[in-house]
Structures are given as structure tokens and as C-alpha cells.
Amino acid sequence: MQEAAEKSGMRMAELSRRSGLSVPTIKYYLREGLLQPGRRTSVNQAVYDRTHLERLRLIGALTSVAGLPLAKVRAVVDAVDGQASEVEAMGVVQDALIDEAETDDSAASAILDRAITARGWRCAKSSPAYRAAVSAVAMLTTENLTPILDRLDAYVEAAEDVGRTDLDAIGDADSLEERIRGVVLGSVLRRPLLEALVLLAQQHFAQDLTRSEES
């Protein structure tokens, strides 16, 4: 039972152990078409390799970290298999990460447009991301959260810094496959990172607030 890290061929038991997923779960993912079948060697035998392990880690990130339902996970892994481009892969992940909520709020759209044209963004108004932004502004409006809406420009500016950094961070791996994998995993894993950092920043500034109130 050799288990060198270099060895890529393995059977179900080892795939299970190295991925941390149970054999029934892996079989389930195979049934659902999330995990590509192994290379068959007989009627009831197959071998799996590094790509299967990577796929399982990707599925794990999409489900555990991003909290996506398996239907959306399937859409993402299909796109990864489709071998489009980094930017196209990013678009697919974006769509998967956005929870659709149809809105047709022209007032909210106007508020958003003013803020993003002020920074010279050109972006498709038909994209799910745009609709999600409009929906968010509409919710803030109906809840009368004017303090946040009044600071929309500040959020747009911060978002620009994040988006620029995201694009800047697209790796320069040799193979397109690896670059796509980096984009997809990066899109999924950067979200909780930024969110946690924002919460830490809130804590930092909240200390100042509490201190100034005590004085």
C-alpha cells in the first residue's frame, strides 16, 4: 500500500481518506455528475487521480465555504470543465454566487447609476450582479437606511479597490486549466476573507467609538 504524494493513481478508499469525504458521499457526487468518473479497469473497478482529489476540494469549497447548493456547484464545475477563459469562468462563478431576486426598482437603479458612473464604471445593466446591486439599494431604501445610502460612494470606492485587486490577483500559472481553477477558488475563498476583515475593522473602530462615548 504505497502512499507517496507523487503517486496519482488511487482507488476509492484512498480518495475518501485523502479528501476527508465518506465513500457514500463520493459515490453520491459521482451519481450527481459533480465528480468525473474514474478510469475504469474492470467491471467494478476504477482508479482516480490528482484531478479527482482537486475536484472534490473544489466541491468542498463551493458547498462548505460558499454555501452553494449542489445544482449551482454543478454549473460551476461544468464551466471549469468547459475550459473557457479566466474571465468567463469568473462570470460563471459570479452568477452562481449571486442569489437572484428580481427587482425593477427604477428609483434604486437611478441611485446606483449615479454612484457607479461617477467612478466611470462601465458594466452591463442586464447582469445578475447589477440586478443584485439594485435589489440591495432597493432594500436599503424601503428600510429607510439613509445613513448607508448616503455613503454609497464610499462603498463603491472600496469595492473598486477590492475588484481591482481581485483581477490583479489572477494567477499566471502555465496552464489555462490551473488559472481557471485559481480564479474559481479565489472568487469563493476571497469572499469570507474580506467579510471577516471588515468585521475586524468594525471591531477596531467600535473600540474608538466606545472609548469616546465613555470620556
Place this chain on the structure above:
Amino acid sequence: MQEAAEKSGMRMAELSRRSGLSVPTIKYYLREGLLQPGRRTSVNQAVYDRTHLERLRLIGALTSVAGLPLAKVRAVVDAVDGQASEVEAMGVVQDALIDEAETDDSAASAILDRAITARGWRCAKSSPAYRAAVSAVAMLTTENLTPILDRLDAYVEAAEDVGRTDLDAIGDADSLEERIRGVVLGSVLRRPLLEALVLLAQQHFAQDLTRSEES
């Protein structure tokens, strides 16, 4: 059947219509203790007011927008009822919004510490937010997403701008109750706003990328 917006007393049917939730769902929330009981007028009659409608909208935001399970929603609304302070309420919402993932990765912790002490943040290492940030860095490390980790400072700086703006946007309503409501709803609704704005920024910069590659 007068339905003036000023009128605050209403019965179940109107509460259902104005909240957009079905009567069985509202009854379910009453059973689960998410919605405070109405003022009883007889053995099988009760009247509800504006506060019940606001509570239902809050529950809706926490479930639909933030995607929180009802158990966490209960924790948040209990805190809102508890009438602590704005900062304490923000802490409770933070904890509810973070999905716990125990990690004890000292390497990741060191990477994070370097980045946040560089900006002079003081924040509790025992907080869920800190653990979430460590967990995010650890995931990025295991997936070898060095391009993102190399740009941690940029994300920290952007997070600082967002966190500062969040604290700055705490409303100045007269009653503590309303300010707390603003903090809780703001924490929940600002998240998808920023996320959507980041995606739009990605789209903007992706256009540049595609054009420069075409040339």
C-alpha cells in the same frame, strides 16, 4: 375596514397581507418565538401593531437576504429585544453572520497578524471574526492561492474603509431601539450591497483585461 397607514392595530389577516407572509408562516414564527405575541383581546383573538410588522420584515431580511437559519434569527431578535447598545447589537449580528469553522492554524494566524498590526488594528483574537479570518487565510494557503495572499494588505486596507464607513453610518435616531434596528438591518443589508458592487467592479476591470489581451 379602514386601512390607513397610521392605524397600528390590525389582526392576523392584515398582518399577513402587509408582511407578504402567509398566515401559517406567521403562526409558525409565533410558535418558534421569533415573533412576539399580539395583544390578546379574547381567548382566540389578538391584535398586532407596527412593531409586529417591523419584526416580520427583520426576520425576512435575516432569512432571505442573510440566509440565516431560524435559530440564529432567534438569537438576533432576542438581542434586539434585549436593548443592549448599538455596538453590542453589532457584535451579536456579527456572530450570527459568521459561520463557525474551528481552526488552529498558527501559520495562518501569523500571516493575518502581520497584515492587521501593520494597520494598527486592535481586535480580540478570541472573537469569531478573527477565527473566521484565520480560517480564510488557512484555506487560501492550503489551496496555494498565493496571488491573493500576496495582496492581503490591499484587502485589509479596503476592509478598513468599509468598516470605518459602517461605523460612521450608525444612525442618529432618537430612540436606542431604532438605532439598534438600524445597526442590525444595516449589517445585514450592507453585505449583499458591497458584494454586488465588488462584482460590478470586477466586470469593469475585466473589460480592460479583455481589451488589452485582444490588442
Place this chain on the structure above:
DNA sequence: TCTTAATAGGTAGTTATACTATCCATAATA
């Protein structure tokens, strides 16, 4: 007043998602 609809509160049933368990024939392994 009479009739119809609505209500509080309770129990039980439903739906969707993501697994998990069992079985069987076959193949690998000790």
C-alpha cells in the same frame, strides 16, 4: 339574529436537500 368567515392554538403532514445505508455481483488482497 342568523350565518358566514376569521382566529388562536395545537398536531400532523409535506417538501427539498444532502446525504447515508444496504445489497449484490465482482474483483483485489492477504
Place this chain on the structure above:
DNA sequence: TATTATGGATAGTATAACTACCTATTAAGA
């Protein structure tokens, strides 16, 4: 050769979030 593992199929489970139904009232309209 005896034991364990495997692929494939079918069926069962756990949980969350409702949803339906029932009963004894109460409200409201003709």
C-alpha cells in the same frame, strides 16, 4: 482461499422550514 473492497443501484434518513388540518371560539355582515 478467505476476507475485504468496489461499482452500481435502490431505498432510507436527517434536518429545516414551512403547510394543512382541526377545534372551539369570536367577529362581522345581511
